Amino acid sequence: MNIQIFATKKSSDGRKAERWFKERRIRFQYIDMNQKGMSAGELRSVCQAVGGLDALIDPNAKDQDTLALIRYLSDEDRFYKLLDNPQIMRLPVVRNGRQATVGYCPDVWSGWE
Numbered sequence: 001m002n003i004q005i006f007a008t009k010k011s012s013d014g015r016k017a018e019r020w021f022k023e024r025r026i027r028f029q030y031i032d033m034n035q036k037g038m039s040a041g042e043l044r045s046v047c048q049a050v051g052g053l054d055a056l057i058d059p060n061a062k063d064q065d066t067l068a069l070i071r072y073l074s075d076e077d078r079f080y081k082l083l084d085n086p087q088i089m090r091l092p093v094v095r096n097g098r099q100a101t102v103g104y105c106p107d108v109w110s111g112w113e
Contacts, residue, residue, distance in 0.1 A: 003028035007092035049100035
């Protein structure tokens with residue numbers, strides 16, 4: 001298993017995901033979205049795994065201006081806007097190879113073991 005957790009230090013679900021994997025002694029790589037972020041290839045892979053960009057966008061994000069703008073963009077422009085603005089993404093994003101989840105999903109992760 002090659003687990004990657006994309007989250008921010010302020011994300012409570014990100015901390016819960018980190019604790020879930022630590023408790024089960026599963027090795028993971030934690031990527032702070034404020035410092036590094038996701039590459040375009042990683043974001044495309046996650047979009048494919050979770051069913052599209054709409055599953056990644058958090059409708060309750062604080063940056064309402066970007067959320068309003070992203071609704072009216074083409075799919076390709078939405079992709080790059082999401083890549084440039086990770087603060088509107090639902091976190092944590094947890095990847096295991098080609099599989100991925102958005103949000104806190106311990107039921108899915110237990111199936112990865």
